[in-house]
Amino acid sequence: MKRVYTADSVAMAWHIRNVLEQHDIYAEVKNERLSSIAGETPITESMPEVWVKPLYAKRAEQILKELANADEVEGEEWVCRSCGEDNLGSFDICWNCQSSAA
Ligand SMILES: [Zn+2]
Structure with a gap:
């Protein structure tokens, strides 16, 4: 690798x-x-x-x-409601806990 x-x-x-x-x-x-x-x-x-x-x-x-x-800016960053981690706007689900953005 x-x-x-x-x-x-x-x-x-x-x-x-x-x-x-x-x-x-x-x-x-x-x-x-x-x-x-x-x-x-x-x-x-x-x-x-x-x-x-x-x-x-x-x-x-x-x-x-x-x-x-x-x-390019891919949407607003958002904070996961489940675990509180920051996510980039391009993420549909939380990188940390896989909760959905909405
Ligand atoms: Zn999360």
Whole structure:
């Protein structure tokens, strides 16, 4: 596996993962749980990361570059009613507990 993205929030990491999966690239989010023990680990080590198979790394990086260039806003962020986590507007369900947005 190869890291293709370091996100500043878990929601962002999951957004990237979703985007890659829409392009048929299997991706994994790592470090997503470390934010809950922030304070015990240096902040740089608790950044959520998105990893893909080396085979897909080039394509993933290209997609992410295009994504950064597009800089499109995908709806308002929303807060999950079940668990209180922040979610990006592009999410239909909570990344954390899978509750629906509505
Ligand atoms: Zn939730």
